[in-house]
Amino acid sequence: MTKPVNSARGIAADVTAGRTSAVETAEAALARIEAAKALNAVVTIDPARTLADAARVDDRLCAGETMSLAGVPIVVKDNIWASGWRVTQGSRLFADFVAPQDAVAIERLRKAGAVIVGIGATSEFACKGVTTSQLYGPTRHPLDPALTPGGSSGGPAAAVAAGLVPLAIGTDAGGSSRRPPAHVGVAGFKPSYGAIPYGPGFAEPFFGLSVIAPIASDVADIALAFEAMAGADPRDPDSALFARQAEDIDGMRMAFSPRLGLDVAVDDIVANALASTVDRLSAAGLRITRRDPVWPTGATEDAIMPLQHAGLAALYGDAFRKEPTIFDPDVAKQIERGLSWSGAEVAGALVASAAIANAFAAFLTDVDLLLTPTVPCVAWSLTQLGPDMIGGKPASPRGHAVFTPFVNHARLPAISIPCGTDPRGLPFGLQIIARRGQDRTLLGAAHRIEAMLQAC
Template identity: 65%
Template sequence: MTNPPRARAIAEAVRTGRSSARAETEAALARIATGNPALNAFVSVDEAEALAEADAIDRRLAAGEKPLLAGVPVAVKDTIWVAGRRVTQGSRLFADFRAPADAIAVERLRTAGAVIVGMANSSEFACKGVTTNPLFGPTHHPQDQTLTPGGSSGGPAVAVAGGLVPLALGTDAGGSSRRPPAHVGAVGFKPSFGAIPYGPGFAEPFTGIAVMAPIAADVADAALMFEALCGPDPRDPESIAVAPADTRPPECLTVAYSPRFGLDAPVDEDVRQAVESAVDALERAGGRIVRRDLSWPAGVTETALMPLQHAGLAALYGDAFRRDPTLLDPDIAVQIERGLTLTGAEVAAAQLLGVEVARALAAFFTDADLLIGPTTPCVAWPLDRLGPETIGGQAVPPRAHAVFTPLFNHARVPAISLPCGIGRDGLPVGMQVVAPRGRDRRVLRFAAHIEMVLAAGGQGHPG
């Protein structure tokens, strides 16, 4: 796994004339041509379009502009609209779809001077915890091609961790842009709901919780991308302004550490040890760490909330399923079939539970500034499975690997995953940092502090 170039270094070089957007784009296209065949991170690359965008940015620079992401090559998940590009959601149903407009986040990337070099792989409709689909097949882990990076933003995460591009834009409705970065040693940031405006684009199966998510090689690059994308937009009535950066130093923040986020879920020993070691390092660096579990509403599990996804998929694609279920990924077809059998009361119960989750976490943050714990309970697993067969020595269902991320989507709060150590076979382990809604910059600043502390002790990034 190569060390990807840093976005801030590229942007500075382009702004100061030491490089150009065209040169950086050509370098990224060369890396993709060499590295992507083994990884299948990108599903489409438009070289002519990317170079034309780069030339336009160079003309802006010659005219005196100094855009924040000048000349930085970016991958965009194949579920997000990029005007004129083929965007498929990994589905045969959209195999020939051309986006009629840019998503607001893509529009802002262009304004910031970034170059969109291609579309990155996703599971179908971004509704599966591994990255494979009927159109493009699987994305491979950059350290071991027999392993999955997880999903659904596995393509964007591998594009960054594999050194193809410095930044990627994913989506996250249940951990899709935190778990894959955790598995491949990248940084994935799920902002507060509404912090980055959503749409225009495809209808979401999971309404009210999906976000656009920066993926980067380190926290500073993720923060840079977030600053280019955040802020309300009148086209998205649920978009919000986030709070200014926290002025308190990291050692003055009260940070709650919960090894399982208060859930009855097994964790592999290598993951537990890596996270505990990182927490110990933070304490030695003067951090105010308190060991404290959350109290969730009765009956809260990801399974209890999944009717919302299944019902959403059934509403959007139930007719297509009835016409020809073989057009769909079999795992997605199972979810649609379940959704078609749900009652209104069952869907409402899941919606009410999501509200209670948000209230429980808001209460938790009345006397804690941040919450930390594992991003996933396991490292990456074989490519041909939906999930590991065992975690923590226990037989588990296929979604057990995803247990620690979805509740923070339902709570609409910011959460970031960053590398915190190494598990079995040298595979990356991720730590998750969570804060109250709107405190995105607090999360980013503390994550940068973690990164610095771990780097000083030889922990953190695997590469």
Template identity: 60%
Template structure:
């Protein structure tokens, strides 16, 4: 039986007249009223606007329109413009800002018949690996309120995993919409750069790599949302067409399994074991899994997230440095540290990080000449306590606060599509994510393989729902 919160089934019921967009929206608002206070996943709920939008969807259907997301409730990250709504970026600087227009992706959601029910929590400026900010406080993990869902799209991920909405729209400039879904047991898809048009909206601290990212409970819903959003738009010069769906059998794809994505990074045993079991199950189901010898992928010398972070710090300093100088107390202390670092950087240090990012993309592209996909862990650990920036140890080793984020940022710099799929559980029954990566332009290959993997892994779990 299909889960009642699946977007595919909800839209099908509304299009088929078995339900209405208004009824679906009313049910979502009831769930949000009951469940959101404990999660703090949504920081604004627009009930009147949502009901009005749902009634408009019902009228459009009655007039004969074909709406692939008919009546589906969507939460939008509080960094993405939704016309007329308060959009704050989790910052006191924007506490009273109201968007003057829709982002192109939001415009496309509405065109497809989706209903925007509210704004989902984020870290300030989407620049932190946990979801808390000076305006709204922390978002909590749906399975344990003492844990964080990660960040910065913890609000969208918790809203989906907590059963408040079937779909959410996040952003991803370093893993923000893959790591939180991995931690809460949802699907998070970072499309290739340009696959979904970006803006209009706020300036992005991490320029040239940020994308808008669908988050959903399963792959079919993720693909449905992606198809409604993808495709070029002249308002975004970076937007581009992507390859159509392939007809190749899954068994013909060469899939490289890399337990650490070629990085010298510790991984907790429970995560490693869950990912290993998932990869073995995929191989048994017919996937052509290869285990490259040595370090794979082979990255440029000196590559680490730390080596690339000057780009984020410099971006924050450029955008908000003057406001920081006037009143540092306006900012989340963790963001203030990043702005201070950005203000202290030299032009040469920023340029070096930019060049390293370009080299990262070229290095990965060369290695895709021999494989069709790369898989490995989304994160090296499961969720951790809410009051910490990251776990204190991973793989039995003391680690810095960003060690939990090690496996996602390089794929942003390479501008390739990458998806996190639930693949099992670690200690305490907490979710573990499998990250699936393809060459740039092959977004639909990622989604197709993820659907195969989801079905394969569900077959090994008798109690799971399809």
């Protein structure tokens, strides 16, 4: 797995100082993307547009402008609007759609000097835990082309892990920008709901859950991107201003929950590595206790999944009735299921979602940070929705996704950082969760924990 020539902050420093130009940096990124076409991480490029954007960054620097991401090449997930780019949601319904304007987050990244070099692959409507679509085919794991990087932000995560770009922008409604980074060995951050404005863009099937999520090789680059994108905007009524918080983790109360208080399977290699990681952090001086959240009766992903199915049915049910074969078969099953849910059943899923959020809030009243696995297993065959076995037990198609969705329903910030590999060298991650609005505290803590793990 080739690492980027430089970090996002290093590239920005070099471009700002004139040691290289935004155009030269963009040309190098485009060359790396071309050389890695078999990975299928970047599904759309537009070199003329990219180089014109890069030239404008160089002109702005010559005019004396200061930009935190000057010349940094980025990949944007194929469900986020970027003006003038083909953005399809991985769906044949939108095969020819060109975004009419930027999402606020992309507008802010451009203002900070970032240069879009390509659009990263997603599963259709970002609704699968693997990254494949009828429009583009499968995205492959950078360490083993027979494996999936997970989903739905598999393209952006693979692009960073393969060294094509130092920074990518995904979305996360149930773990889509934490699990793929964990599987490929990079960092992925799900901000608090509302911390980064969402849209303008496509109608969202994950009502009140999905967030814009930066992916990078390390926490410092993620924090740089977050600062460029964060803050309220009147175009998104759910966006909010969050006060700056202290970033010092000394004295913080931390809990480690090896299974998030759920009756779920975890591979031994992941469980043992996470326990060892927590022991090392405790030995380095962090205050970590073993403690599990207490969930309401019946709190499972199955209880909240009707919200995803009903959201898809509301948006695409009519198109499905007219031409069901235009959809990914796995997504078509979700739409069909959504059409069958009653109003009471969907309302029941909303009740379950609220109960999960309340339980998480109660747990975090006297705990500052919660540490859990990001994923219970390493990457699996790209021909399957999930691994056959996890922890020595038969696994459901969503068995790999158990540790991330509740965080979205509680609208909390969470980050995944690398914390180990299996004997084949396949990575997995440590998830760190904080209270809603404590994004900067979380990023500061993750940066320190990242440094501690690298030093051990």
